[in-house]
Amino acid sequence: REKRHLLHMNSDELFQRARQTIPGGVNSPVRAFRSVGGTPFFTESARGAILTTADGKDLIDFVCTWGPAIHGHNDPDIRAAVAEALDKGTSFGTPGPLEVEIAEAVVSRVDSVEKVRMCNSGTEATMSAIRLARGYTGRDKIVKFIGCYHGHVDSLLVQAGSGALTLGKPDSAGVPASFAAETLLCAYNNFEAITELFSKYGDQIAAIIVEPYPANCGLILPLEGYLAHLRKITQEHGSLLIFDEVMTGFRLAMGGVQEREGITPDLSAFGKVIGGGLPVGAFGGRAEIMDYLAPDGPVYQAGTLSGNPLAMAAGLAALKKLDSGVFQNLEAAGAKISEALRSEAKRQGIPLTINQAGSMFALFFNPDPVRSFDDVQKSDTERFSRFFHAAMKEGVYLPPSAYETCFLSTAHDEDTLDRAIESLVAALRTSA
Numbered sequence: 424r425e426k427r428h429l430l431h432m433n434s435d436e437l438f439q440r441a442r443q444t445i446p447g448g449v450n451s452p453v454r455a456f457r458s459v460g461g462t463p464f465f466t467e468s469a470r471g472a473i474l475t476t477a478d479g480k481d482l483i484d485f486v487c488t489w490g491p492a493i494h495g496h497n498d499p500d501i502r503a504a505v506a507e508a509l510d511k512g513t514s515f516g517t518p519g520p521l522e523v524e525i526a527e528a529v530v531s532r533v534d535s536v537e538k539v540r541m542c543n544s545g546t547e548a549t550m551s552a553i554r555l556a557r558g559y560t561g562r563d564k565i566v567k568f569i570g571c572y573h574g575h576v577d578s579l580l581v582q583a584g585s586g587a588l589t590l591g592k593p594d595s596a597g598v599p600a601s602f603a604a605e606t607l608l609c610a611y612n613n614f615e616a617i618t619e620l621f622s623k624y625g626d627q628i629a630a631i632i633v634e635p636y637p638a639n640c641g642l643i644l645p646l647e648g649y650l651a652h653l654r655k656i657t658q659e660h661g662s663l664l665i666f667d668e669v670m671t672g673f674r675l676a677m678g679g680v681q682e683r684e685g686i687t688p689d690l691s692a693f694g695k696v697i698g699g700g701l702p703v704g705a706f707g708g709r710a711e712i713m714d715y716l717a718p719d720g721p722v723y724q725a726g727t728l729s730g731n732p733l734a735m736a737a738g739l740a741a742l743k744k745l746d747s748g749v750f751q752n753l754e755a756a757g758a759k760i761s762e763a764l765r766s767e768a769k770r771q772g773i774p775l776t777i778n779q780a781g782s783m784f785a786l787f788f789n790p791d792p793v794r795s796f797d798d799v800q801k802s803d804t805e806r807f808s809r810f811f812h813a814a815m816k817e818g819v820y821l822p823p824s825a826y827e828t829c830f831l832s833t834a835h836d837e838d839t840l841d842r843a844i845e846s847l848v849a850a851l852r853t854s855a
């Protein structure tokens with residue numbers, strides 16, 4: 424094997440090398456660019472809104488490390504907080520003061536959360552929330568929505584399925600059909616489908632888990648009253664409502680979608696922003712339910728590195744920098760770029776629908792409104808791939824899949840946004 428120093432290799436050389444020792448050359452599949460074609464670039468460093476690739480190219484980044492970087496990359500305050508914690512040690516395996524501080528920070532910011540447990544990823548958060556819901560209710564079935572992603576939890580890797588009312592079949596090899604059979608699938612934004620599901624299985628359903636704004640199939644916003652309908656139907660049947668706010672928590676408002684929409688879930692899962700760019704997840708909710716967790720209760724959940732001091736320091740620093748002014752600015756930035764692209768697409772006669780909420784927006788090459796997973800699937804994904812590559816040539820990095828959401832950060836200032844819009848307008852033209 425070539426001995427040349429990895430730091431001196433370009434992206435293509437690194438990818439070749441990576442494929443020899445890492446499955447598919449990546450540590451998380453979507454990074455491999457399979458759905459847009461081509462091979463991924465490697466990032467050498469990142470600062471603010473800019474990624475610098477191993478090829479020495481600067482890209483305006485609309486992925487923001489898939490959500491965490493709400494303050495931009497390599498934020499100086501987060502760096503300083505991590506450095507301060509680093510000075511005291513990297514991991515203790517005992518409780519530490521920063522864990523109390525972040526728990527209080529979460530509880531004071533999210534109304535529905537009275538107690539919270541930290542873990543290491545969004546996947547752990549949803550997995551644990553579901554186990555807790557099952558342990559608390561004594562029921563096994565879970566409802567999930569087609570097109571929602573909650574991490575690579577066995578019983579949640581069940582997505583596709585035709586029709587609104589189907590018993591789950593696993594999406595991934597290695598997930599026993601018997602696990603998936605406990606997962607009931609439903610179409611998001613379809614009032615009747617969930618009502619029917621509950622009239623059939625209501626007394627067996629431990630919980631609904633939902634991305635309140637589904638953001639793993641582009642971005643879908645709830646129809647008027649839909650989340651309230653989920654709240655009501657779960658209450659009527661003694662089931663729990665779990666909001667997966669791994670993407671939206673501390674990003675679309677301090678209290679996430681639940682604050683924006685005025686809905687109180689029983690449990691919530693968090694990740695991404697709450698870790699300030701370090702590996703963190705968390706789940707929390709009503710104290711009475713959270714107290715079912717070990718060591719007080721019968722539901723086991725644990726983690727060697729849970730509450731890690733460096734991760735807690737990063738997360739706390741990220742949370743402390745959020746306030747209503749930040750969310751207002753991000754909302755305005757999201758609206759600005761969406762509006763600019765919509766009107767340019769219209770001018771060029773390109774069928775483009777953009778769904779946007781705060782600092783998240785998704786592009787669908789689709790002439791019609793996108794309100795359901797079926798609508799998402801009617802979008803022109805080949806056109807998205809062409810647009811993605813054209814944007815890269817213009818210096819803008821969009822999510823490498825038509826089913827992902829774009830993220831903004833506070834580092835996407837006026838000047839950066841104007842440059843990005845100019846580049847994306849050019850990319851719309853050249854990819855047409």
Ligand code: PMP
Binds near residue numbers: 544545573
């Ligand atoms: N839930 C949602 C809504 C997510 O978007 C993701 C990841 N994109 C997860 C859970 C899983 O989080 P992680 O990748 O940190 O395990």
